[in-house]
Amino acid sequence: xxxxxxxxxxxxxxxxxxxxxxxxxxxxxxxxxxxxxxxxxxxxxxxxxxxxxxxxxxxxxxxxxxxxxxxxxxxxxxxxxxxxxxxxxxxxxxxxxxxxxxxxxxxxxxxxxxxxxxxxxxxxxxxxxxxxxxxxxxxxxxxxxxxxxxxxxxxxxxxxxxxxxxxxxxxxxxxxxxxxxxxxxxxxxxxxxxxxxxxxxxxxxxxxxxxxxxxxxxxxxxxxxxxxx
Numbered sequence: 001x002x003x004x005x006x007x008x009x010x011x012x013x014x015x016x017x018x019x020x021x022x023x024x025x026x027x028x029x030x031x032x033x034x035x036x037x038x039x040x041x042x043x044x045x046x047x048x049x050x051x052x053x054x055x056x057x058x059x060x061x062x063x064x065x066x067x068x069x070x071x072x073x074x075x076x077x078x079x080x081x082x083x084x085x086x087x088x089x090x091x092x093x094x095x096x097x098x099x100x101x102x103x104x105x106x107x108x109x110x111x112x113x114x115x116x117x118x119x120x121x122x123x124x125x126x127x128x129x130x131x132x133x134x135x136x137x138x139x140x141x142x143x144x145x146x147x148x149x150x151x152x153x154x155x156x157x158x159x160x161x162x163x164x165x166x167x168x169x170x171x172x173x174x175x176x177x178x179x180x181x182x183x184x185x186x187x188x189x190x191x192x193x194x195x196x197x198x199x200x201x202x203x204x205x206x207x208x209x210x211x212x213x214x215x216x217x218x219x220x221x222x223x224x225x226x227x228x229x
Contacts, residue, residue, distance in 0.1 A: 004196040005031040010063035038207035041216035056080045089157030093172035099142035127155035147178030167199045
């Protein structure tokens, strides 16, 4: 199976009051093409830090990270920005949509910064239809429910056809019904696009439906459950 993510002896330390606080300790993991993986653990365990490193949003202290066979730890900021735009889609707890734009306009926005700008409208419409938002396509996102906004955010993250979708607490601001809709949307993404999905979550309902669960405690992987697809 093709590795979409591989970390090798990954460490993250932060200087605190003249000392170094170790956030992540010797993280070695592989996540494969088409997998749905949850990264779980208590608050302060390093989950979001690990996701930020994998997404190229933060720099490692030591070790290597490979995304789609590219070593991202040695890339310049310019090359990192291009890689994030082309290979990684991000979904956050707070949606980060522009409320005065329509759902379709929000989804199309990242395509404006892609070398391939053509076909943005057609792909945006297809993604919103896939996520059952065709009837809300031309509504401003401030008029949408939380679950609808999160599905718009998922569509936006997929507009550039990334190899990897990173979701940081995607159900954190949602009620039970909206959470179920978003979980269904993530499975639909995997089914119809084959995109690898990695979710950081405190939500056991979401985590238990993933193919694998990687548990962090105090910056270390202490358990992995589930099977490869």
